[in-house]
Amino acid sequence: MLFRELNRGKCKTYLIACEETRRAALVDPLKEKLERYIAMLAYHGLRLEAVIDTHTHADHRTASFDLRELVGASAIMHRRAPAPHIDRHVDDGDTIAVGNVPLRVLATPGHTPDGISLVCPGCVLTGDTLMIRGTGRSDFAGGDPGAQYDAIFGKLFRLPDETLVFPAHDYRGNTSSTIGDEKRSNPRLAGRSREAYMDLMNNLGLPLPDKIQECLQPNETALEDDRLRFPTLAELNKVRQRAPREVQTDLGSAAAPLVLDVREPDEFDGELGHIPGAVLIPLQDLPGRAAEIEIHKERPVVVVCRAGVRSTTAAAILTGLGFEHVSNLKGGMLDWCDQGLGVERRPHEDG
Numbered sequence: 001m002l003f004r005e006l007n008r009g010k011c012k013t014y015l016i017a018c019e020e021t022r023r024a025a026l027v028d029p030l031k032e033k034l035e036r037y038i039a040m041l042a043y044h045g046l047r048l049e050a051v052i053d054t055h056t057h058a059d060h061r062t063a064s065f066d067l068r069e070l071v072g073a074s075a076i077m078h079r080r081a082p083a084p085h086i087d088r089h090v091d092d093g094d095t096i097a098v099g100n101v102p103l104r105v106l107a108t109p110g111h112t113p114d115g116i117s118l119v120c121p122g123c124v125l126t127g128d129t130l131m132i133r134g135t136g137r138s139d140f141a142g143g144d145p146g147a148q149y150d151a152i153f154g155k156l157f158r159l160p161d162e163t164l165v166f167p168a169h170d171y172r173g174n175t176s177s178t179i180g181d182e183k184r185s186n187p188r189l190a191g192r193s194r195e196a197y198m199d200l201m202n203n204l205g206l207p208l209p210d211k212i213q214e215c216l217q218p219n220e221t222a223l224e225d226d227r228l229r230f231p232t233l234a235e236l237n238k239v240r241q242r243a244p245r246e247v248q249t250d251l252g253s254a255a256a257p258l259v260l261d262v263r264e265p266d267e268f269d270g271e272l273g274h275i276p277g278a279v280l281i282p283l284q285d286l287p288g289r290a291a292e293i294e295i296h297k298e299r300p301v302v303v304v305c306r307a308g309v310r311s312t313t314a315a316a317i318l319t320g321l322g323f324e325h326v327s328n329l330k331g332g333m334l335d336w337c338d339q340g341l342g343v344e345r346r347p348h349e350d351g
């Protein structure tokens, strides 16, 4: 296995390659370094098969969507990842093969709901779940310090003590650690109960990173900001969130809402299906096509996507366009399907 960190900065990108087959994967690539990665792969005669984001990043733009387009690598993320154009959704226990190198996926949420760690031969990539002498903050939307504690103690700390730890970030210039070191010396974790950890994480009082929405929304939507004017955080926070069961009840009532699905067409007819009667307008087309649903301006509209993240952006855009009763399906089609609510799938044309 060929293994190296490519950025030598605070954000870490890892190259994992199989020396026998010359197949490679990049983990957490940065958009600003796209050209450098492509040149490096060519220089080493490596074929990029997979681009893996350990979670939806809030502090930098991912290069995964560009690498997918430019070199045909498969984009891989956890099934809870909100973005479109993910070729493979993985979950706990799955294996990603990079040539003859197996990467075992651990679902390690807490920093975000879609956090994964990758167990490689001799080391583990821990994303922003476990960092060297620290842990990733859990106060962003969808963060959960209890889940993070469980992922660290229940999964990462069960790996052999000598396993090397490679996080997605390091702000203090650390370059290496092991699971054993972190068990003994991580000040947020060593000797701390689950309750004490939650208390600590809920009271860190960290400021939001600069430009969080400028990074987060493009990563969540796979859209460039020249395609869409992304809503502000204040506009997003105003969007009314509704639970799947409430929406289901409303759909059976006399004042049934319009269901607007803003995913891509392949997702609309994909494994999760769509809510019967839903109208499809992909997020990127919404500003140009909102006139098509203009007649519903005074009617309740429920916006839907995969994880409820892109649809929150869409709901804020519609509210800005004068739609009066817009709400968002919380947790998207993932939660809708997990709760066993009805979906429709177009019959596939076989043969």
Ligand SMILES: [Fe+2]
Residues within 6 Å of the ligand: 055, 056, 057, 058, 059, 111, 128, 136
């Ligand atoms: Fe992060």
